[in-house]
Amino acid sequence: MAGSTVVGRRPPARPASRPPGSAPLRLLLVLLAVLVTVVVVSVGGGGSSAVSTECTVAGSDVRVSSEQAANAATIAAVARSRGLPPRATVIALATAQQESRIRNLDHGDRDSLGLFQQRPSQGWGSEAQVQDPVYATGKFLDGLVEVPDWETGRLTDVAQAVQRSGFPEAYQQWEPMATALAGALLSDQPGQLTCTYRPDEASGAVDPRTAVVVDALRREAGPAQAHLGGSITVPGEGWPAASWAVAHASRLQLASIRYAGWEWTAEGGWADGSGDPGVLTVQLTL
Incomplete structure (x- = not known):
């Protein structure tokens, strides 16, 4: 499991002496390396982009990356689909934060993988399965609900009963x-989770991307229906589904989301807008 002890290496011994003039040379090389790093970051970061790719929770100082938000939304969606109380999502999010920082890792201690650092050799599933956030969350919840008094027990004791960590x-x-993040993802109030990002300039043909988004929505959020022009509706679902869409917006390249008189856009976040009160509408970038 993640969190195993890492044994540090002994630093190499410093040479007893160095050639004259080597210190200035090293200093020059360091300065050149810093300059090159700055240039590479500026070019790789898209230049003048001022749109952050982070997500925030209303009324909280919690900030997560778009990757973390998407995985957290999946965890919340799986727990909600099972009819579990919010406490299940809180425990699962806290566990995933400790194990992987809510990232779907392809590495870990020994053969630990995925959000919860589950080990295929210990019966959690295949390597592919434990790196599927929906499957991994389901396996964690399978263990969670078997822990006596899991709904009222101390979080770390309950999580440990499932994970059996060294810490x-x-x-x-x-x-x-985890409580703040779960509250935002499960809330029936408007705009509790907001994310902003700069859409890709070349996202590809809209029809194949629409099919991918529809499949993701149906698996995790609700009965999605595709329409022409990259528009998708999810009737009968509420704010948790809208928050799920916002959390996954960067990954799925969504341009806007409308629900219950509110509208989210990729570069502006949530604002009062227009929308059918009972129909969540998702628009892909074109």
Whole structure:
């Protein structure tokens, strides 16, 4: 599991002496390396882009990356689809934060993988399965609901009963963060989670991308229906589905989301807008 002890390496011994003039040369090389790094970051970062790719929780100082938000939304969606109370999402999010920082890792201690650092050799599933966030969350929840008094027990004790980590107290520190994030993802109030990002200039043909988004929505959020021009509707679903779409917007390249008189855009976040009160509408970038 993640969190295993890492043994540090002893630093190499410093030479007893160095050739004259080597210190200035090293200083010059360091300065050149810094200059090159700055140039590379500026070019790779898209130049003048001022749109952050982070997500924020209303009324909280919690900030997560778009990758973390998407995985967190999947965790919340799986728990909600099982009819589990919000406490299940809080425990799962705190566990994933400790194990992987809510990232779907392709590495870990020994053969640990995925959001929860589950080990295929210990019966959690195949390598592909434990790196599927929906499957991995389901397996964690399978274990969670078998823990006596999991709904009322101390978070770190419950998580440890499922994970059996070498650091059983480590989960507890993430309860406030997980509570705020779960509250936003499961809330029936407008705009509790907002994300902003700059859409790709060349996203590809809209029809294949629409099919991918429809499949993702149907698997995690609700009965999606595709329409012409990259528009998708999800009737009968509420704010949790809208928050799921916002969390996955960067990954799925969504341009706008409309629900219950509110509209989210990729570069502006949530604002009062227009929308059918009962129909969530998702628009892909074109």
